[in-house]
Amino acid sequence: IGNKFLFPGPGFGGSCFPKDIRALSHTARQNGHQLEIVDAAERANRRQKRVLGERIRDAFGGSLAGKRIAIWGLAFKPETDDIREAPALQLISDLLEAGATVVGYDPVAMDNVRAQLGDRIELASDMYGAASGAHALALVTEWKQFRGADFRRLKDQMANPLVFDGRNIWDPEAMRDLGFTYHAIGRGHEQRATRG
Known part of the structure; x- marks a missing residue:
């Protein structure tokens, strides 16, 4: 390593x-x-593997009933369709248990997710479709296409501009400037959006 x-x-x-x-x-x-x-x-x-789910639940006061949560990245790492022991699987389980509707997107792992989870989650045809109407977005796998997301489009698609960056690929200050509430693993306290 x-x-x-x-x-x-x-x-x-x-x-x-x-x-x-x-x-x-x-x-x-x-x-x-x-x-x-x-x-x-x-x-x-x-x-x-449970940290993202806990942070998402905490952001909504514990219950995710009626909340739509998008997940970007379902494979255990980029450039593979392998979902064996992928962190996204634990997150999906935790979110469903808390009452959320989960919508996922991954560039290549969708067939494996569908085979393993069936209709327990929704799978979107693209990353923005997954985020459409979402109350929060969790980035779990750091695919290159997620790094270059159109954040204005993303914010317009979401019901609530709340992002959990599980891989620290986005700049907290830039996300805040765009109006997102930004949480990340390993960066300390969340970066809240400023409303102006």
Whole structure:
């Protein structure tokens, strides 16, 4: 792992790393050892996958009944359709449990999401369609097309300009200047939109 992968975010997923650390820990226990750092990494990842959902619920006072929440990025990382242990799956589960309607978009993982979740969530044909009428948007996977979003269009599409940037790809000051309430992982307190 190099600095290429060391960024704040909603947790890690995929087919290899989560499975490998569980296997390593299991093998160590079978041989009479406990790998506390490895076990702590697993616990921290499970916890981190719940942070976005908690922040979204908190922003609405705990209940998401009647709220439409958009999710951009469903794969565990950009440039893949792999959703195995993707942070978006935990977020979707948490949002549905809190009563939200969830609308997702991913450039390539839609078929896998549809196969796994069926009609539990809505899937939009594009990123702006997912955000249409949304009370909040959560960015979970940092696809390049999300970096260059048309934020004026996004704000016009949304019912409420509330954004949760799970990958810190957007500039908080620029988002505030555009009228968004901006939350991010790893940046401290939220950046609230100023109304003028």
